[in-house]
Amino acid sequence: MTFSEENYLKTIYHLTWVSDADISTNAIAEKMETKASSVTDMLKKLSEKDLVNYVKYQGVSLTDKGKLAAKMIVRKHRLWECFLVEKLDFSWDEVHDIAEQLEHIKSEELINKLDDFLGNPTEDPHGDPIPDANGRIIKVEKQLLSEFEKNQIGICVGVKDTSSDFLKYLDKQEIALGSQIEIMEKESFDSSFRIRVGTKEITISNKIASNLYIK
Amino acid sequence: MTFSEENYLKTIYHLTWVSDADISTNAIAEKMETKASSVTDMLKKLSEKDLVNYVKYQGVSLTDKGKLAAKMIVRKHRLWECFLVEKLDFSWDEVHDIAEQLEHIKSEELINKLDDFLGNPTEDPHGDPIPDANGRIIKVEKQLLSEFEKNQIGICVGVKDTSSDFLKYLDKQEIALGSQIEIMEKESFDSSFRIRVGTKEITISNKIASNLYIK
DNA sequence: TATAATTTTTAGGTTTGTCTAAAATTTAAT
DNA sequence: ATTAAATTTTAGACAAACCTAAAAATTATA
Ligand SMILES: [Mn+2]
Ligand SMILES: [Mn+2]
Ligand SMILES: [Mn+2]
Ligand SMILES: [Mn+2]
Numbered sequence: 001m002t003f004s005e006e007n008y009l010k011t012i013y014h015l016t017w018v019s020d021a022d023i024s025t026n027a028i029a030e031k032m033e034t035k036a037s038s039v040t041d042m043l044k045k046l047s048e049k050d051l052v053n054y055v056k057y058q059g060v061s062l063t064d065k066g067k068l069a070a071k072m073i074v075r076k077h078r079l080w081e082c083f084l085v086e087k088l089d090f091s092w093d094e095v096h097d098i099a100e101q102l103e104h105i106k107s108e109e110l111i112n113k114l115d116d117f118l119g120n121p122t123e124d125p126h127g128d129p130i131p132d133a134n135g136r137i138i139k140v141e142k143q144l145l146s147e148f149e150k151n152q153i154g155i156c157v158g159v160k161d162t163s164s165d166f167l168k169y170l171d172k173q174e175i176a177l178g179s180q181i182e183i184m185e186k187e188s189f190d191s192s193f194r195i196r197v198g199t200k201e202i203t204i205s206n207k208i209a210s211n212l213y214i215k
Numbered sequence: 216m217t218f219s220e221e222n223y224l225k226t227i228y229h230l231t232w233v234s235d236a237d238i239s240t241n242a243i244a245e246k247m248e249t250k251a252s253s254v255t256d257m258l259k260k261l262s263e264k265d266l267v268n269y270v271k272y273q274g275v276s277l278t279d280k281g282k283l284a285a286k287m288i289v290r291k292h293r294l295w296e297c298f299l300v301e302k303l304d305f306s307w308d309e310v311h312d313i314a315e316q317l318e319h320i321k322s323e324e325l326i327n328k329l330d331d332f333l334g335n336p337t338e339d340p341h342g343d344p345i346p347d348a349n350g351r352i353i354k355v356e357k358q359l360l361s362e363f364e365k366n367q368i369g370i371c372v373g374v375k376d377t378s379s380d381f382l383k384y385l386d387k388q389e390i391a392l393g394s395q396i397e398i399m400e401k402e403s404f405d406s407s408f409r410i411r412v413g414t415k416e417i418t419i420s421n422k423i424a425s426n427l428y429i430k
Numbered sequence: 431t432a433t434a435a436t437t438t439t440t441a442g443g444t445t446t447g448t449c450t451a452a453a454a455t456t457t458a459a460t
Numbered sequence: 461a462t463t464a465a466a467t468t469t470t471a472g473a474c475a476a477a478c479c480t481a482a483a484a485a486t487t488a489t490a
Contacts (some may be wrong), residue, residue: 004477025438038478040439045476057438057485088328101320107313113303219447240468253448255469260446272455272468 003104006073007032008042009051010103012062013070022059071135076111077103078124083114085125092125093167108133126167127158127177127213145181146191146209153182158213166211173202181214218319221288222247223257224266225318227277228285237274286350291326292318293339298329300340307340308382323348341382342373342392342428360396361406361424368397373428381426388417396429 011031015023025043029036047054051066062070080102084090090098105111112133115121122130122138129137142157156179159166170176175197184201185194191206226246230238240258244251262269266281277285295317299305305313320326327348330336337345337353344352357372371394374381385391390412399416400409406421 002476026436034477035479036438037440037480041477084325088325088332090324090328094324098320098322098325101322105313105316107316109305109309110299110303110313113305117303217446241466249447250449251468252450252470256447 001069004042005046005049005051006069006104008039008046009062009066009070010073010077012052012060013067013074016062022061024059028060068135071131071137072111073103075131075133075135076105078128078130079111079114079118079121081124081126082118082121082130086118091167091171093164093171095125096162096164123158125177126162140215142213142215144210145193145195145212145214146206148183148186148193148209148214150183150186153180154214155179156181156212157215159211160213161211166208169208170212173204174198174200175212181212216284219257220261220264220266221284221319223254223261224277224281224285225288225292227267227275228282228289231277237276239274243275283350286346286352287326288318290346290348290350291320293343293345294326294329294333294336296339296341297333297336297345301333306382306386308379308386310340311377311379338373340392341377342371355430357428357430359425360408360410360427360429361421363398363401363408363424363429365398365401368395369429370394371396371427372430374426375428376426384423388419389413389415390427396427 008028011028012023015027015031025036025039028039028043032039043052043054043060046052046066047060050063051069052060052062054060077099080099081095084095084098085092115133120132123140124130127142129139131137140157143154144160145154145156148154156175156177158177159170175181179197182196183193184196187193191209192203193206193209194201194203196202223243226243227238230242230246240251240254243254243258247254258267258269258275261267261281262275265278266284267275267277269275292314295314296310299310299313300307330348335347338355339345342357344354346352355372358369359375360369360371363369371390371392373392374385390396394412397411398408399411402408406424407418408421408424409416409418411417
């Protein structure tokens with residue numbers, strides 16, 4: 001399996017995670033910053049290899065084989081991110097691009113030993129679940145902070161947007177995974193929030209609140 | 216720089232390490248298990264990028280720029296081998312192929328943090344020197360066991376052949392880096408050796424002796 | 431439902447790195 | 461110094477992964 005094939009599978013997997021329906025050629029092209037015609041070429045190839053169910057003009061979905069392959073790539077990506085943060089002291093906004101490279105290293109033994117070395121973590125530095133060696137995922141129920149109401153209290157357990165910009169903003173506001181967050185006020189006009197993080201009280205926009213997972 | 220370009224540079228570097236003279240197209244082709252015509256194509260490209268000095272029909276050598284690039288790849292290869300052996304508990308005969316992949320991961324910060332994490336080792340699991348971040352190498356003088364004479368005593372500090380077969384043979388004979396080796400007898404007929412490793416006394420062929428570095 | 435807009439596919443082309451076969455050059459052997 | 465052998469380069473082709481432009485199919489709109 002080539003890097004390119006792996007990247008397509010992973011993209012289809014991620015798009016399916018949020019929508020669940022069949023994925024369109026254009027959705028893949030946009031996410032991968034490539035052209036629709038290139039996507040069509042690749043879908044034919046992946047279909048040939050029984051990694052996706054593809055019907056011309058009708059969108060695409062992963063086969064069981066394709067889904068497992070995609071999960072193994074995601075597993076590698078997230079385990080490497082853990083390694084970078086926990087062992088090499090990278091911050092959570094620096095690891096994604098390096099993990100994009102490391103996720104393509106081919107060795108089952110390597111990834112399983114890395115998993116053990118890290119103490120078999122179930123979540124990566126952004127709160128996303130790590131599939132085990134068989135592709136099983138422990139799904140933790142979590143809500144967006146934006147769906148919370150006044151006086152509710154929760155723990156920050158994940159981020160939806162994992163861009164460096166957003167993560168650095170959270171660092172600045174001292175919001176991290178595990179932080180306790182209390183809703184002090186929800187402004188009805190713009191759906192912004194006044195929240196308490198630890199001892200500090202701050203105001204965050206709805207856009208921020210829509211990218212923080214709370215439990 | 217592509218994987219392929221990096222592999223060519225590394226190969227030229229390794230061939231130069233042993234012979235020092237200009238490297239022939241065929242020598243590269245043989246080492247990389249590819250065709251001479253492919254090598255010619257690549258040499259033109261590397262020459263265009265000022266990574267090698269290439270004169271048609273006359274062989275090739277690395278420029279300073281090319282040599283530094285090659286050293287950085289070797290640095291990555293050997294640091295990853297250290298990581299695999301020391302942190303993930305791989306044995307020294309299992310790490311080369313995985314390191315062949317890992318050496319192409321692009322991130323200066325990653326490799327320097329890995330270097331620190333490992334305690335800035337100067338040698339990899341096979342006794343080969345690890346270039347530092349500036350490309351400097353600490354060369355340790357070492358001789359082949361085959362050049363030793365009766366009654367001499369030394370410490371095994373490296374292997375010339377790093378094939379899995381050879382390394383497994385050494386494991387079986389309980390010869391490892393750091394083992395003390397004493398020449399009990401040198402057979403003039405076939406240049407085989409009777410040696411003592413620790414408490415055990417064994418006979419090794421000249422071929423084995425020609426692949427063990429002693430200090 | 432006919433037409434317009436959008437999406438998707440096809441057709442044909444480019445780049446990278448490989449190959450085979452033939453030509454050019456160098457090296458070795460009379 | 462020729463000729464023969466080996467090495468190296470060139471010429472032309474191919475697969476992978478991408479592209480642009482045009483055609484086909486689907487979806488939305490009047
Ligand atoms: Mn990531
Ligand atoms: Mn992540
Ligand atoms: Mn190696
Ligand atoms: Mn090594």
